[in-house]
Amino acid sequence: MLIGLSEAACFLKDCDDVVVLTHQSPDGDCIGAGFALKDILDSFGKRCRVICCDPFPKRYDFMTETGCGEDFEPKTVVAVDIADNQLMGSLRETYGDRVQLCIDHHISNTGYAERTFLNAEASATCEIIYELAKEMNVQISRHCAACIYTGIATDTGCFKYDCTTARCHEITAELMRQFDINYALINRNMFDVKSVGRMKMESRAVELMETFCGGKLTMICITAEAMEKLGVDGNDLEGCANLPLQAEGVEVGIMMKEREKDVYKISMRSAGDVNVSEICQTLGGGGHAKAAGCLLKGSVDEVKAQLLKAVGRVLGE
């Protein structure tokens, strides 16, 4: 059942002994939303605990350091930023069909919860938490403000992506007027900092980048042999899929990783109007218009040729 802002606020005011679920591979928005909501519920004297199937990465310590909350038998289960109960990971068995309220901004939300407060226009779930706090007449804390800011900043790429809205700039302005937080330091840690190993790995991946179709297609192909040479495995390369899109003039960027002998995992990204989901569908995969993928079999040269043909056709080459 889809519910509105005032109903969601009433539910939260009335509930008690709340477990707040965040999604697997937790990011700035679900952690921010979880800990901001905990602050809000704490201010009503309710018991609340934030949980996740995975550990919270260290760079989010400034949000989690207030503690996840004590152990108790939950009466209420709330999910934040979880579009599908599959994304609960190992917590799905316990909580997958027990969520009484889901607060989310993903249009793809599957409606697995008893009640869903969905605002698909919100840039981040943290934006919704801010509106809920206002509706509940809560004076948020400095820590809560930092959590909300972080969720908005991380989900919008620091106000860079096209999910950035006027409303999220307004909320940020309100937070900045009220709270003296080191926003620049948060941003540095969220966006600018990498481990030295990651920097070196990315630089080696860039070294392998090739351009095709007059610069409109860039491709980084990492064979098993190259991975061994770089001293990395497939997991280390997570998040590298956007690297080929950095090239000026590129329309489609491809990251190609050898998963097993002659089997390649393809990540395809679009910088503009090309729908890479459609291209990947012709290759047996799928995804979103700007980020899609597929699995291809063959020698490195065969797979490259297949990709070049499929993308080249769309680019009119």
Place this chain on the structure above:
Amino acid sequence: MLIGLSEAACFLKDCDDVVVLTHQSPDGDCIGAGFALKDILDSFGKRCRVICCDPFPKRYDFMTETGCGEDFEPKTVVAVDIADNQLMGSLRETYGDRVQLCIDHHISNTGYAERTFLNAEASATCEIIYELAKEMNVQISRHCAACIYTGIATDTGCFKYDCTTARCHEITAELMRQFDINYALINRNMFDVKSVGRMKMESRAVELMETFCGGKLTMICITAEAMEKLGVDGNDLEGCANLPLQAEGVEVGIMMKEREKDVYKISMRSAGDVNVSEICQTLGGGGHAKAAGCLLKGSVDEVKAQLLKAVGRVLGE
């Protein structure tokens, strides 16, 4: 003479045949401010021309494509975002002591103009142009809005740096509510895109990065020999000085380039509280607290040792 918002607005309403000066090596903020101001003056039917000693880089075409304005004998000279008339470059001889109004946000403004409207709290000169348009009761155009957005975004690193204010988020929200502009595309072109050559060059520079002081100091040393090997010259390396600061846990990042045999140009950056200007002063250089430099003579090992000693002392190593 320092003047206020209403005086500056009156001056602009009364003036005619205006040349708007932008600074050398023009960036998003001075180009944005120049072309936004031209739009505003155009709307009053005034003649206006935007000039610069250097060509406007191609990635700013969306701002400059409306044209710099026709040629005429100026009656009024306005400077935007120019803190010192030295920054006019070759235009200084003609206009250096002829500026009737300077609009700027640099606290370091030397006061070279007849009137200066300075708002050092503004994140960008474009923010001031927006306030001027409001004061002048001008309904700005979509193009003007794109210019103002670009100036604010580029000077704040897309709302990332600590010069970002609540006010600049508010202005951005107002622009987004009024104008359907492809903000994400502007941001991609301003922040995410590099030439393939630049990507490869940076990746090779990262390969050369060394860490010291338990990771608190990172250094990239590029000798003349390395430059030849990379196929780049010193100019190609401009803007690489921030690369060493990307490393997690780093406090001071150093880029060291061999300018001539055994003469090294040192660029030093601080990620946090270390004042690199003070360090560089002890080495005969200077600069700002977070970005400074100096010139050191000696073999590569001698220069490195000198730097390690000076920085290590401050880092308590």
